[in-house]
Amino acid sequence: MLATWSFIFTTCLLLSLFSTKAVATGNEDKSEAREPSCSMKDNAPQNEGAQRPKVAVIGCGPGGMFFLHALAVKRRTLEEAYDAEGLAAFPEVTVYEKASDPGGVWRPNTETEKAGSVNMFGGLWSNSPSIDAEFFDYTFKDHFGGSVPLYLPRAHLLEYMMARVTTVEDIFQHVQFNTQVTWAFYNETIEKFVVETKNLDTEKDGVIEFDMLVWAGGALSELYYPRATHFRLRNGGFKGTIMHSADVVHIDSSIEGKRILLVGDSYSAEDLTLQALKMNAEHVYITSAKRRGTASSTSTWPGNKAESLKCLPTQVIDNGTGLLCSEVEYNYNLGDYIPVEGGESWELKDIAAVVYCTGYDTNMHYLEEDLQHVCYSDEWSAPKGWKSQRNSLTKFVGNVESAEVLSGSKYVCDNMYRHVLIDNPNMMYIHTRTAFFLPEIDAMAWAVAAYVSGEMVLPTAEEMEERNYLDKLDELHIPWHRYDLDSNYKEALMLLYDDDEHWLNTMNVTAGYGDYLREYLSHIVKLIARDQVVGGHGGGWGSYEKLSERGENLVDQLVNEDSSRKFAIVEEETEWRTFRDSDPTPFESIYTGIKAAPLKGHWMDLGDDGDLLPHLSL
Numbered sequence: 001m002l003a004t005w006s007f008i009f010t011t012c013l014l015l016s017l018f019s020t021k022a023v024a025t026g027n028e029d030k031s032e033a034r035e036p037s038c039s040m041k042d043n044a045p046q047n048e049g050a051q052r053p054k055v056a057v058i059g060c061g062p063g064g065m066f067f068l069h070a071l072a073v074k075r076r077t078l079e080e081a082y083d084a085e086g087l088a089a090f091p092e093v094t095v096y097e098k099a100s101d102p103g104g105v106w107r108p109n110t111e112t113e114k115a116g117s118v119n120m121f122g123g124l125w126s127n128s129p130s131i132d133a134e135f136f137d138y139t140f141k142d143h144f145g146g147s148v149p150l151y152l153p154r155a156h157l158l159e160y161m162m163a164r165v166t167t168v169e170d171i172f173q174h175v176q177f178n179t180q181v182t183w184a185f186y187n188e189t190i191e192k193f194v195v196e197t198k199n200l201d202t203e204k205d206g207v208i209e210f211d212m213l214v215w216a217g218g219a220l221s222e223l224y225y226p227r228a229t230h231f232r233l234r235n236g237g238f239k240g241t242i243m244h245s246a247d248v249v250h251i252d253s254s255i256e257g258k259r260i261l262l263v264g265d266s267y268s269a270e271d272l273t274l275q276a277l278k279m280n281a282e283h284v285y286i287t288s289a290k291r292r293g294t295a296s297s298t299s300t301w302p303g304n305k306a307e308s309l310k311c312l313p314t315q316v317i318d319n320g321t322g323l324l325c326s327e328v329e330y331n332y333n334l335g336d337y338i339p340v341e342g343g344e345s346w347e348l349k350d351i352a353a354v355v356y357c358t359g360y361d362t363n364m365h366y367l368e369e370d371l372q373h374v375c376y377s378d379e380w381s382a383p384k385g386w387k388s389q390r391n392s393l394t395k396f397v398g399n400v401e402s403a404e405v406l407s408g409s410k411y412v413c414d415n416m417y418r419h420v421l422i423d424n425p426n427m428m429y430i431h432t433r434t435a436f437f438l439p440e441i442d443a444m445a446w447a448v449a450a451y452v453s454g455e456m457v458l459p460t461a462e463e464m465e466e467r468n469y470l471d472k473l474d475e476l477h478i479p480w481h482r483y484d485l486d487s488n489y490k491e492a493l494m495l496l497y498d499d500d501e502h503w504l505n506t507m508n509v510t511a512g513y514g515d516y517l518r519e520y521l522s523h524i525v526k527l528i529a530r531d532q533v534v535g536g537h538g539g540g541w542g543s544y545e546k547l548s549e550r551g552e553n554l555v556d557q558l559v560n561e562d563s564s565r566k567f568a569i570v571e572e573e574t575e576w577r578t579f580r581d582s583d584p585t586p587f588e589s590i591y592t593g594i595k596a597a598p599l600k601g602h603w604m605d606l607g608d609d610g611d612l613l614p615h616l617s618l
């Protein structure tokens with residue numbers, strides 16, 4: 001097989017490129033164990049007389065683009081070193097993208113897009129701060145010429161990404177646009193992936209074999225609809241507009257004076273609420289079952305014209321113009337949310353539109369079943385006698401004994417090891433699991449590029465599984481994660497959630513809440529830093545074991561950014577203040593040290609391009 005390097009594991013005394021935990025055995029506490037790890041550079045297979053490995057990539061959104069950029073950098077390094085042998089063994093890559101241009105979900109939605117497109121609507125801005133979206137090898141200073149605001153319009157970020165990925169070469173020469181992958185499977189007889197495609201322009205079908213397959217189709221690749229809610233609205237005769245947030249092409253003045261209901265309270269709900277208020281909507285209701293999303297944590301909205309409700313639409317009222325929104329709980333037997341007996345409810349009048357801000361599913365139906373599982377995490381158990389390290393909540397809940405059976409991890413996939421399918425290590429995935437989409441995808445892309453280019457060897461399957469287990473134990477020490485993993489711990493924390501004065505319930509800015517948030521953010525940044533090291537990425541955030549000064553600086557600023565969302569508003573600011581109007585002075589580039597710039601005016605007065613609206617710029 002051309003790519004047998006994927007199964008080789010050697011031991012060396014280089015700096016750790018993976019987590020440095022060693023393999024532990026038995027039922028003892030394995031959290032302190034350390035593993036050996038090494039670079040592939042000096043031990044790469046020579047591939048003498050062999051053809052270059054052929055690699056197929058599905059998708060040319062950020063994942064596909066960043067992967068091609070990482071390979072372009074690695075190829076240039078070999079060229080500058082006159083490494084003919086390395087170049088001869090360098091992989092030959094083909095990217096398949098069904099759209100006519102790159103960018104994935106970052107491309108603007110337009111009237112010509114097909115229904116169900118997952119592209120972003122025209123007026124979208126970033127919800128996360130620009131400090132974590134900057135690239136080490138092409139900074140904001142390089143592109144914009146200096147300082148940028150803490151939050152940027154979608155169009156500016158897409159332009160920045162596109163410029164960065166073409167700094168070394170025209171990566172799009174490796175992309176077949178308007179080409180959809182219709183089926184892909186692994187043929188064990190010939191030990192190759194077989195990829196079937198259709199050219200959407202010519203309707204011509206193709207079949208080609210590859211040594212490796214990289215899925216970069218995007219976690220946000222298929223709209224998710226709340227089917228039960230949708231059924232109730234349609235069957236109940238709701239007369240207003242019903243749509244998914246991804247079907248919003250642009251929010252304009254037609255929304256003026258109308259009342260809108262959003263189902264879901266995460267990032268898209270937050271942004272659509274602000275866009276609707278900018279266009280003078282009368283009121284926006286943000287509804288959700290648990291009221292724990294980003295939009296629900298927002299302390300105030302411009303003009304107090306939006307509110308977050310812990311409920312879901314359960315009945316159409318007022319002859320199709322109103323909705324009854326009820327407090328709900330999930331019924332596992334029915335597989336649906338049902339009203340809580342004796343729970344609260346709200347009669348919402350004159351609702352002009354319902355927008356589902358319910359996110360997306362991952363579409364992998366074109367892969368054979370054995371290749372479809374992006375992340376599978378089963379129930380598991382901690383070692384006998386396991387105890388948590390002291391953390392931000394220890395003094396409130398003590399040392400809670402872990403449940404006998406723990407829930408699956410959000411960040412560790414049992415069937416995968418650092419983006420590689422354990423049963424078939426030539427199948428790799430570039431996919432997000434955290435809210436730090438761009439830096440996470442970038443680091444993953446570099447790590448996968450290191451695997452396919454032969455820079456990195458992989459451990460044995462047994463060692464992969466052991467290291468995954470150790471990573472899950474690391475999560476168990478962090479309250480933010482353990483709440484989802486451990487039913488005993490969740491029960492203990494619910495007492496704090498029920499305390500109206502405790503910061504865990506109020507999420508108020510306190511030293512305790514800051515420590516709690518920092519533990520979570522540090523772990524996420526360490527996961528990204530680990531991929532950076534594996535891939536030879538130059539971000540310099542540190543390692544999984546210890547963040548660098550730059551990595552710590554990033555965590556500090558992310559904690560500050562969360563605090564800036566919980567601002568105490570003063571009366572004269574009530575009509576215009578949003579989280580994007582936060583004071584930018586505490587924030588700076590982690591690469592150049594340049595301070596974040598203020599917006600050109602109040603965010604409510606800015607157009608989609610970040611400039612003042614025409615009637616305000618005279």
